[in-house]
Amino acid sequence: MTTTIPVAGGAFAPYEVVVGRGLLKMAGAEVAALKPTRAFIVSDETVAAIHGETVRASLEGAGLATGIVTVPAGEASKSFEQLEAVLDRLLAEGLDRKSLVVALGGGVVGDLAGLAAALFMRGIDFVQIPTTLLAQVDSSVGGKTAIDTPRGKNLIGAFHQPRRVLADIEALATLPARQVRSGWAEVLKHGLICDAAFFDWLGGEGAAGAQGDPDALERAVIRSVEIKAQIVGEDEKEAGRRALLNLGHTFGHALEAELAFDETLTHGEAVALGCAMAFRYSARQGLCPAVEAERAEAGIRAAGLPTRLSDVAHAFAADALIARMAGDKKAEGGRLTLILARAVGDAFTDKDVDAEAVRAFLIEEGAA
Ligand SMILES: NC(=O)c1ccc[n+]([C@@H]2O[C@H](COP(=O)([O-])OP(=O)(O)OC[C@H]3O[C@@H](n4cnc5c(N)ncnc54)[C@H](O)[C@@H]3O)[C@@H](O)[C@H]2O)c1
Ligand SMILES: O=C(O)C(=O)C[C@@H](O)[C@H](O)[C@H](O)COP(=O)(O)O
Numbered sequence: 001m002t003t004t005i006p007v008a009g010g011a012f013a014p015y016e017v018v019v020g021r022g023l024l025k026m027a028g029a030e031v032a033a034l035k036p037t038r039a040f041i042v043s044d045e046t047v048a049a050i051h052g053e054t055v056r057a058s059l060e061g062a063g064l065a066t067g068i069v070t071v072p073a074g075e076a077s078k079s080f081e082q083l084e085a086v087l088d089r090l091l092a093e094g095l096d097r098k099s100l101v102v103a104l105g106g107g108v109v110g111d112l113a114g115l116a117a118a119l120f121m122r123g124i125d126f127v128q129i130p131t132t133l134l135a136q137v138d139s140s141v142g143g144k145t146a147i148d149t150p151r152g153k154n155l156i157g158a159f160h161q162p163r164r165v166l167a168d169i170e171a172l173a174t175l176p177a178r179q180v181r182s183g184w185a186e187v188l189k190h191g192l193i194c195d196a197a198f199f200d201w202l203g204g205e206g207a208a209g210a211q212g213d214p215d216a217l218e219r220a221v222i223r224s225v226e227i228k229a230q231i232v233g234e235d236e237k238e239a240g241r242r243a244l245l246n247l248g249h250t251f252g253h254a255l256e257a258e259l260a261f262d263e264t265l266t267h268g269e270a271v272a273l274g275c276a277m278a279f280r281y282s283a284r285q286g287l288c289p290a291v292e293a294e295r296a297e298a299g300i301r302a303a304g305l306p307t308r309l310s311d312v313a314h315a316f317a318a319d320a321l322i323a324r325m326a327g328d329k330k331a332e333g334g335r336l337t338l339i340l341a342r343a344v345g346d347a348f349t350d351k352d353v354d355a356e357a358v359r360a361f362l363i364e365e366g367a368a
């Protein structure tokens, strides 16, 4: 059985996210229905070794000319160097404007392949086949594509919506436990933003999902995609409400950049810690009851995710973090923007954050 969630808003061509089991084997029929001249897979070396042949065979079985280009697994592949390598391969393979890119992998592959598709001949179609929990619940939906630079996270990119998203729950069976928890962070984030009952379910009946239980995972993917689809449908380019999806990211991206995007923190772990910090900062500023910040932190920590700077083996400097936050894409005219909360399930955007208050908060949190 599959669940189909529409992503539609009028600002872009509508598409559907299909969630179910066995979808990798059905990729050929799904992609062939879009009638591309070719369907070229972009993946990473780890995912290609596990799932590449299933998808390639399915595409070929549906009569599609195909091929595959891989990048090394990991955040470092969201780079100009790998973007150029992928684009060069697409050119060398002779893809045309009616060819289609199949992004097979986690958020790194989806962001990189999506940006390559946005740039190739000024934009060709792409289909997302997310193989991490994080990519299924978040990065494959909504059309944000990007690479990092040493100056910051996702600073070079484009909005380019996929034509279809195929989220195969069975693909998650091979995902390492750390990566399941990392994706769970973005799931928790969706509850923290706008669905307190979902957040409580994730910490109760649904908690087995954080340990990889496929039924709980499927429900978590479906609810997350419903929430994200509704928000991006209203606000594709983050003019307003979409910024809520950035809860935990202003802190989280600053931490990732300070760590040079190494493996000390995954993106999901940085977001988990960033969400806990956003709630504590909200409580400190009198915007949210302390008990709600504790509720948020307890739910995150129960899933085995970090909630405190002291959970990370690195000495962060408050000024360096503030400088990173000032370079965040939400900052306007030098003013910091933060996504804050009134309670679990009730996030809001504050576009006029006092940098001195954040600095004092970071020092209280343990930054130097
Ligand atoms: N575009 C968006 O809206 C959006 C949203 C959230 C996150 N992101 C981005 O997504 C990236 C993080 O994505 P991620 O957490 O998926 O990391 P990832 O893509 O690096 O994947 C994590 C690891 O899991 C491996 N892997 C993937 N699927 C597997 C499978 N089925 N079995 C075994 N191993 C598998 C990968 O090879 C990699 O080593 C970050 O760069 C983040 O900025 C983008
Ligand atoms: O889709 C969105 O919008 C998000 O903010 C989702 C985030 O989880 C994701 O990490 C996104 O890539 C962050 O976007 P950015 O604009 O802060 O780079």
Ligand SMILES: [Zn+2]
Pocket: 138, 186, 249, 267, 271
């Ligand atoms: Zn994120």
